[in-house]
Amino acid sequence: MRIDKILWCLRYYKTRSIATEAVKKGHITVNGQTAKASREVFPSDKITLRKDQINYKLTILEVPQSRLGAKLLDIYRKDETPKEAFEHLELLKLSKEHYRANGTGRPTKKERRDIDDYLDDNIETEEFE
Incomplete structure (x- = not known):
């Protein structure tokens, strides 16, 4: 065949x-x-x-x-x-969920809050170091 x-x-x-x-x-x-x-x-x-x-x-x-x-x-x-090949594919899918392409518009309200929380946490850790 x-x-x-x-x-x-x-x-x-x-x-x-x-x-x-x-x-x-x-x-x-x-x-x-x-x-x-x-x-x-x-x-x-x-x-x-x-x-x-x-x-x-x-x-x-x-x-x-x-x-x-x-x-x-x-x-x-x-x-x-x-089995590692399928696990690698799952990791790729998870990483793509958090990726935002340039030019896709403004962040949503929830995304904006997440960004602010992330930036606040990094600033606080830099102050203590």
């Missing part, structure tokens, strides 16, 4: 065209080599794909005939992605 089709069948991408685009961009490797969309995948192949700032590592156990339900995925692939 083609690499783009198997990634779609294993529910890593919502559509085959998105999977094909990821392969063209070089986000997918099979057995350590950058793959083309037409690359055939066989059982025991190791696939590495980068999606949402996570490097997923998969081993294909069997090739599915068609798209699978989410509960049946573990029959066809073994996910060897380290």
